[in-house]
Amino acid sequence: MGQEGVGVDLETSLGYLLKEASSALRAAMEQVLRPLGMSVTRYSCLELLAQRPGLSNSELARGAFVTRQSMNVLLHALEREGDVTRPVEAPVGKVLPTRLTPRGRRSLEKATVAVRSVEVRMLAGLTEAEQSGAFRILQSMIRSLRDGDGS
Amino acid sequence: MGQEGVGVDLETSLGYLLKEASSALRAAMEQVLRPLGMSVTRYSCLELLAQRPGLSNSELARGAFVTRQSMNVLLHALEREGDVTRPVEAPVGKVLPTRLTPRGRRSLEKATVAVRSVEVRMLAGLTEAEQSGAFRILQSMIRSLRDGDGS
């Protein structure tokens, strides 16, 4: 294996470490979600809807970090399986507010405990102060990155 | 806009914040890399090779967080464009060590300054202590997540 211990600049890059952590988190989530027949994006969508009922397709897409098109096909699948409901026509404008069904709420509950366990494991070696510190630091990074993107 | 300020649990989730930061970082990198005709994965591959010459296809794939197959097609493109070289046959085993050409090194330099500026911007509002704190925290998260993955 190429595990030479040569000190490398990538190992000191916070950006690389951020991607590494995010990748590890996603892998861990996929692992615990797979036995439940659920993907990360599907879980994210359900969780979003549980906390903010009536979200639109576009809002769900932004919240789950996918495109509107991808979220659209997912919503159709969720609707077909009876996890969510959408009005046949928009009550106002073109926005179709989506809501969880009792069935969707149940499948979400099982997934939530699985994901919660992953998050607990991730925060295992961290003190309370470190967790709130990480919180502020990540928020600062996000704000700084979004500032200069010409939006 | 659905920007209701309703306090939501997702906003308090470190996992969600992690994904948000990683997504913002990737978007910022794509934005500064696009004018140079370079993608994030391509930059990652070149940067990896600059710091660890002779890396194999599989090692590059792991380092850039893609599959071996994706890295393989990227390497073929990089070789065709003259940014990297690979021996026609493996000197030992099946591993084909990859190396940067002078041309590849030049295109990497331009990309590096662009990416460096993004990282600087990301760390703008953070003190030195906060940066090293983030470093330790992220490493702890990665370690904790990798521990219980049945590898």
Next chain:
DNA sequence: TGACCCATGTCAGGATTCTGACATAGATTG
């Protein structure tokens, strides 16, 4: 009121990535 601009939902096409599988090389273990 009408023109303009932004956001939404949706469609089609293409590009990218992943999943699954195979044969082979090297290390490991008995």
Next chain:
DNA sequence: CAATCTATGTCAGAATCCTGACATGGGTCA
């Protein structure tokens, strides 16, 4: 030494995602 295990490179197919585009609804502002 032989068998097993792990890792590599590669192939083919499928699934996923994105880019580009369109028509429509709503808000803004003259």
